[in-house]
Amino acid sequence: MRVAYITMQFPTRVETFAIGDVRLLHQKGVEVEVFSLRSPESDVDELTTKEGLKNVPVDQPTTSVVALLGRMFSKPGRSANLLRWIVQSNVKKPAHLIKSLALAPRASEVFDRIQADPPDVVHVYWGHLPSMVGYLVQLLLPEVRTTISLAAYDLRMEYGGSRSVALNAERVRTLCASNVDHIVSAFGVDPSNIEVIFDGVDLDRRPPTEPKESGKIVTIGRLKKPKNTHSVLSAFALVLAEQPHATLTLLGDGPEREALQRQAQDLRISQAVNFRGLVGHEEVLAELGSSEVFLFLSDSGSERLPNVVKEAMLARSVVVSSRTKGIEELIPSQDVGYVVDAYDIEAAANATICALKGGAESDDMRTRAESFVTNHFSRETLIDNYIEMWDDIVARRIA
Numbered sequence: 001m002r003v004a005y006i007t008m009q010f011p012t013r014v015e016t017f018a019i020g021d022v023r024l025l026h027q028k029g030v031e032v033e034v035f036s037l038r039s040p041e042s043d044v045d046e047l048t049t050k051e052g053l054k055n056v057p058v059d060q061p062t063t064s065v066v067a068l069l070g071r072m073f074s075k076p077g078r079s080a081n082l083l084r085w086i087v088q089s090n091v092k093k094p095a096h097l098i099k100s101l102a103l104a105p106r107a108s109e110v111f112d113r114i115q116a117d118p119p120d121v122v123h124v125y126w127g128h129l130p131s132m133v134g135y136l137v138q139l140l141l142p143e144v145r146t147t148i149s150l151a152a153y154d155l156r157m158e159y160g161g162s163r164s165v166a167l168n169a170e171r172v173r174t175l176c177a178s179n180v181d182h183i184v185s186a187f188g189v190d191p192s193n194i195e196v197i198f199d200g201v202d203l204d205r206r207p208p209t210e211p212k213e214s215g216k217i218v219t220i221g222r223l224k225k226p227k228n229t230h231s232v233l234s235a236f237a238l239v240l241a242e243q244p245h246a247t248l249t250l251l252g253d254g255p256e257r258e259a260l261q262r263q264a265q266d267l268r269i270s271q272a273v274n275f276r277g278l279v280g281h282e283e284v285l286a287e288l289g290s291s292e293v294f295l296f297l298s299d300s301g302s303e304r305l306p307n308v309v310k311e312a313m314l315a316r317s318v319v320v321s322s323r324t325k326g327i328e329e330l331i332p333s334q335d336v337g338y339v340v341d342a343y344d345i346e347a348a349a350n351a352t353i354c355a356l357k358g359g360a361e362s363d364d365m366r367t368r369a370e371s372f373v374t375n376h377f378s379r380e381t382l383i384d385n386y387i388e389m390w391d392d393i394v395a396r397r398i399a
Contacts, residue, residue: 002119068105089160107132128159176326200379207285207315223254226300238349318355
């Protein structure tokens with residue numbers, strides 16, 4: 001089976017799910033090719049080698065904007081149709097309209113590549129701007145099956161063109177059951193056409209779980225306001241007053257870093273806080289493996305079963321997580337972790353203290369959490385669900 005992935009940028013360090021999916025699909029014998037709408041990052045060659053993607057074909061933008069425009073308008077009928085669809089779909093959202101028009105020439109080029117050698121399935125990995133390619137495929141290559149993912153940011157964004165592509169797709173994939181009602185109400189998709197496939201973790205890249213550093217707490221995320229790291233610092237100040245040996249390691253960088261460092265000074269906890277900045281995935285796993293507690297208080301509406309929470313559970317770090325969308329599908333009870341409101345500083349601190357003082361009870365929680373992720377969020381198992389979904393729609397087309 002041949003599958004074309006349509007995404008924004010690939011590979012990139014922030015696309016860990018896409019990288020893992022594509023790598024495993026290739027390993028399982030699926031002929032997968034990735035089409036990226038945006039130019040690659042400067043370290044693309046290093047990342048490609050590091051992530052084992054050297055044998056996966058990736059189509060990157062290489063043509064100048066002028067050349068792309070010329071190529072696009074060499075087919076005036078198709079171009080007029082695409083532009084009309086873009087305007088009609090995004091007329092009430094000027095920002096989406098501008099971004100769509102800017103990337104339309106590249107989307108048209110991607111369609112040309114697909115049309116020249118059609119795959120069995122085109123998978124619109126991000127259900128926003130890549131929908132432009134999905135629209136052209138559905139319009140002009142009806143023999144090619146299309147699927148689209150509406151998962152987190154792309155679901156909240158409600159890109160105008162996503163609706164028509166989702167309605168005409170063979171399947172709409174989402175990453176948690178709690179998204180289904182939103183997809184039905186906002187996009188009009190029949191719930192029977194929605195496939196819930198979690199984002200999985202690589203069990204063969206399991207984080208080291210020993211030795212744990214006594215009192216070590218880790219948090220991970222972009223240092224920006226929706227990630228609510230300032231609440232993590234406030235909660236840690238309460239923890240430190242109770243557990244003077246505790247430490248907090250922050251992995252990630254962003255525009256709030258200086259403000260957060262000042263907050264740590266104001267709270268007089270700087271001596272116990274380590275701002276590591278951006279680190280590689282191996283270091284992330286090592287930090288999680290040596291931590292006793294993972295404290296995650298994001299208030300971002302785009303959080304959907306965060307991967308760092310899964311990795312922390314797999315690393316046998318007791319998780320204290322904010323109540324984000326769908327979190328009950330990942331932490332269904334206090335048997336496997338603590339769930340608190342994002343801004344309930346006292347509850348977050350109390351849960352963290354309980355985890356640090358829990359002894360055998362915390363160890364049992366770690367064991368149950370590790371087993372839960374292993375049993376429900378194995379990337380290999382979930383990729384098999386993707387393949388089964390695509391096999392089914394291809395078989396129905398042939399029939």
